[in-house]
Amino acid sequence: MTVIERLKSVDRLFIAVVIVPTIIGLIYFGFLANDIYTSEARFVVRSPNKDEASPLSLVLTGGGLGGGGGGNAESVTVIEYLQSRRALTDVDQDGLVSRAYGGEDIFWLDRFGGIFGDSREEFYRYFQTKLGVAEGTNGQVIHLTVSAFAPGEAQQINARLLDQAEKLVNSLSERARADAISIARQEVAQAEEAARKAAVMLSRFRNEQGIIDPELEAASDLQMIAKLQDELIAARTQLLQLETYTPQASQIPFLRAQVRSLQKEIEQQRGGIAGGSRSLSTAAMRYQELQFNAEAAGKQLTAALASLQEAQAEGRRKQAYVERIADPSLPDYATQPRRIRNIIATFILGLLAWGVLSMLIVGIREHRD
Amino acid sequence: MSAALPQSSLRRSAVIQRRVLGALLVREMLTRYGRHNIGFLWLFVEPMLFTLGVTALWTATKSVHGSSLPIVAFALTGYSSVLLWRNMPGRCIGALWANLALMYHRNIKVFDIYVARLLLEFGGATVSFAVLSVAFVSFGWMSPPEDFLKVAGGWLLIAWFGAALAIALGALSHESDLVDKLWHPVSYLIFPLSGSAFMVDALPPFAQQIVLTIPMVHGVELVREGYFGSQARAHYDLGYLVPVALALSFVALLLVRRVALRVVPE
Numbered sequence: 001m002t003v004i005e006r007l008k009s010v011d012r013l014f015i016a017v018v019i020v021p022t023i024i025g026l027i028y029f030g031f032l033a034n035d036i037y038t039s040e041a042r043f044v045v046r047s048p049n050k051d052e053a054s055p056l057s058l059v060l061t062g063g064g065l066g067g068g069g070g071g072n073a074e075s076v077t078v079i080e081y082l083q084s085r086r087a088l089t090d091v092d093q094d095g096l097v098s099r100a101y102g103g104e105d106i107f108w109l110d111r112f113g114g115i116f117g118d119s120r121e122e123f124y125r126y127f128q129t130k131l132g133v134a135e136g137t138n139g140q141v142i143h144l145t146v147s148a149f150a151p152g153e154a155q156q157i158n159a160r161l162l163d164q165a166e167k168l169v170n171s172l173s174e175r176a177r178a179d180a181i182s183i184a185r186q187e188v189a190q191a192e193e194a195a196r197k198a199a200v201m202l203s204r205f206r207n208e209q210g211i212i213d214p215e216l217e218a219a220s221d222l223q224m225i226a227k228l229q230d231e232l233i234a235a236r237t238q239l240l241q242l243e244t245y246t247p248q249a250s251q252i253p254f255l256r257a258q259v260r261s262l263q264k265e266i267e268q269q270r271g272g273i274a275g276g277s278r279s280l281s282t283a284a285m286r287y288q289e290l291q292f293n294a295e296a297a298g299k300q301l302t303a304a305l306a307s308l309q310e311a312q313a314e315g316r317r318k319q320a321y322v323e324r325i326a327d328p329s330l331p332d333y334a335t336q337p338r339r340i341r342n343i344i345a346t347f348i349l350g351l352l353a354w355g356v357l358s359m360l361i362v363g364i365r366e367h368r369d
Numbered sequence: 370m371s372a373a374l375p376q377s378s379l380r381r382s383a384v385i386q387r388r389v390l391g392a393l394l395v396r397e398m399l400t401r402y403g404r405h406n407i408g409f410l411w412l413f414v415e416p417m418l419f420t421l422g423v424t425a426l427w428t429a430t431k432s433v434h435g436s437s438l439p440i441v442a443f444a445l446t447g448y449s450s451v452l453l454w455r456n457m458p459g460r461c462i463g464a465l466w467a468n469l470a471l472m473y474h475r476n477i478k479v480f481d482i483y484v485a486r487l488l489l490e491f492g493g494a495t496v497s498f499a500v501l502s503v504a505f506v507s508f509g510w511m512s513p514p515e516d517f518l519k520v521a522g523g524w525l526l527i528a529w530f531g532a533a534l535a536i537a538l539g540a541l542s543h544e545s546d547l548v549d550k551l552w553h554p555v556s557y558l559i560f561p562l563s564g565s566a567f568m569v570d571a572l573p574p575f576a577q578q579i580v581l582t583i584p585m586v587h588g589v590e591l592v593r594e595g596y597f598g599s600q601a602r603a604h605y606d607l608g609y610l611v612p613v614a615l616a617l618s619f620v621a622l623l624l625v626r627r628v629a630l631r632v633v634p635e
Contacts, residue, residue, distance in 0.1 A: 135574055352615045359622040365378070367385035367476045 013358055018350035025346035032107045035334030038147045039154035041162050041327060044140055045075040045169060047320035074320045075135075075142060077172070078165050082133045082144065085124050091160045097127065100153040110149075131161075141325060151331045158328035166322040177315035184308035191304040195297035202290045214284035218273050221280065225269045232262040389476050393485035401489075412489065413496035416452045420501055423448045442511035446596050447565030449498040450589045453524070454531035454563070455556050456494065460486045461539030462549050465632065472632055479629040480622075483539050487532045495524070519595030526610055527588035533617040540624035543632070564589035569604040577604060584613045 081087055091097055101112040112118065112126045132145035144161060148154035211217055239255040273280045402411045424444040461483050468482045505511045514520045542548035560566075564586035569577050580586055587605040594603035 349612060349615065352612075352619050355619045356615065356622060359619075359626065361379065363478065363480045363622075363625075364382045364386050366478055367382045367389065369381070369385070 011358070013361070014354055017354040017357060018347070021350045022343070022347045025343050028109075029337055029339040029342045029346075032109070033337050033339070034106050034110055034149045036147045036149060036336035037151040037154045037331040037333075038145050038335050039151070039158040039328045039331055040143060040145045041158050041329070042141050042143055042325040043162065043165075044323045044325060045078050045142070045320060046323050047074050047173075074169060074172070075140075078169060078322070079133050079135070079142065081168050082161060082165060083128065083131070085120075087161060087164060088124055088127050090164045091157060096153070096160070097157055098123070100148050100150065100157065101126065101130070103149065106149050144328075146328075147336065155328045155330045162322075162324070162328060169320050169322050173320045177311075180311045181308070181315055184304070184311040188301070188304040188308050191297065191301035195294070195301045198290070198294035198297040202287075202294050205287065205290055209283050209287075211280075211283055211287070214280045214287050218280045218284065221269055221273050225266055228262055228266050228269065232259060232266065235259050235262060385476055386481065389478075389481050390485055390488070393471075393477070393481060394488060397485055397489050412493040413500065416449075416456070416494055416497040417501055419452060420445060420448045420497060439511055441505055442596060443593075445498070445501055445505060445511070446592050447589065449494060449501070450524070450527050450585070450592060451560055451563060451565045452497070453491070453494040453527050454534070454585050454588075455560065456490045457487055457528075457531040457535035458538045458552060458556070460490050461535040462542040462552055464539050465543045465628065469632070479540075479632060480536075480625050483536045483625070487535060490535075491528050491532070495528075498524070514596045515598030516595045520592050521595075523588045523591030523593075523595060526591065526607075526614065527585060530584050530588065530610065530614045530617065533614055533621045537617060537621035537624055540621065540628045543628050559583065559585070562586075568593065568601055570602045581606070581609075584610050 088097065098112070102118070103111065112123060130147045132143070132147075134143045134145075135141070144158060144165075146154050146158040146161065148157060206212060235255055235258045239252065239259060242249045242252050242255065398412065407414065424441055427444040428440050464482055464486050465479060471477045471482070472479075502511075502514075506513050538548055538552060542552075562580060562583055564580065564583070569580055569586060569590055572580060581604060587607065587610040590603040590605040591607075593601055594605070
């Protein structure tokens, strides 16, 4: 019996489902498939405002769509970025990635551009199969893995991705910082303008009215009235005494004139303080309003200056940043493909499929006329 | 059994088996639903009512499912797939005892009885899923699936796994009552874990790893990805689900052969 006859006598199904796939697997994994090296980096995206997160927002980010674990907004941004087309474009600017995966020495089935064409969209999809972005089990540490056909290239691509992610986080926090400061500056400028306006109004009012402080002036006027009243009382007392004891005294008409003029003077002074449109009380109303404005503007300016200072201090502390736990590693041996394991897996799966199919066929054959 | 037999004999056997299955299907439908009121329409009205009820409940309570997906579509995809994998074993457990009398017929095999019931369950669940989908879409309660092929693929994979599980449990149940007793609590326990009530992505990473060891989850995630596409990030690994289903099928067929040797017609 020749070998070929012997082979023919074996179940054809067994050949098709077990032997052929195993031989293909043997050839592919044994000889054709290129070594794949995987470079891994681990990092954390830190943001100082994480402590402020309320329990509610923790629940929301913990159960959110892209949240995964307790990942904060920045690490979600980084993960989305790493998986984006922009990241690929950024890393592939000098063609490093295309060269790494499109080399002629790579088996055509594994090579980019081998079977699916070399459009940018295909390139992106292809790269996604070589890229792994995963959150660690506690949802904080991000594992970034890049697989390539040469250890150096895997490390280089990984390092570039990490650098780009770092730049992205830095530019995001720089932007947030600049925004905060420029808003604070604007507020300071507005407050300054308001304070200046209020001060100008106040001084213009003083010039127009010729009054420094209406209340002070009213107080001094009231003092004057009191003094005049004292004098009036003294003059009246004297007049009464003279009229009672020496009615013919020559000072009486003089005293009468003095009393009259004192009364007139007091009336006039009173009119200056209250009543009448040009009185001190009217001026005091307007003055208080202006002074209140000036004080309010001053307080606002102080507050704006304080918040500017705070914003600047905040900015000096780094807002969010990438902290590297492990730099991209340089793989020293190929972790993929696991050749023996894959060949055995092909064989076992083939056996299982053969078992199922042959039992099904036996089941069908049991039905007879 | 060997290549020595002519090819036409296999084809002839297949024709006979198809006839047997057709007859068993009709018999199953009649014995189960009878000719009263809407008759065999209950086949898919029953799961439809289930799904409708669950959808209404989930919508009313705005159930937390950890994502922003539309709740109606979420409930429909989730609960339909539960019906698919849970009803198959339910119907196959004890199926042989109920049909022992039929075993007198030379051409009715143990496997045929299971297949007939599986086809019935699969048809019922599928029609219910399809009718409700079309109805909800036409009412504007949800949008049509983004990738129909993915939905169909996921659905078939769940069905494959469910069928293998059903045959294995059905064959085991012929020898031990324990299977029937244990299946009910187990199926209720797996229901909340099977991915029907949540998206894997919403879980913390360590829980994802645990949940993804349950094979149904991969199928449900695939159906969801087909439905929601870009809106949801699905986690599934066909490299896990397919070998598991294949291995389970192998075990199931072995068990059926063992039972077939021992079965004693009444």
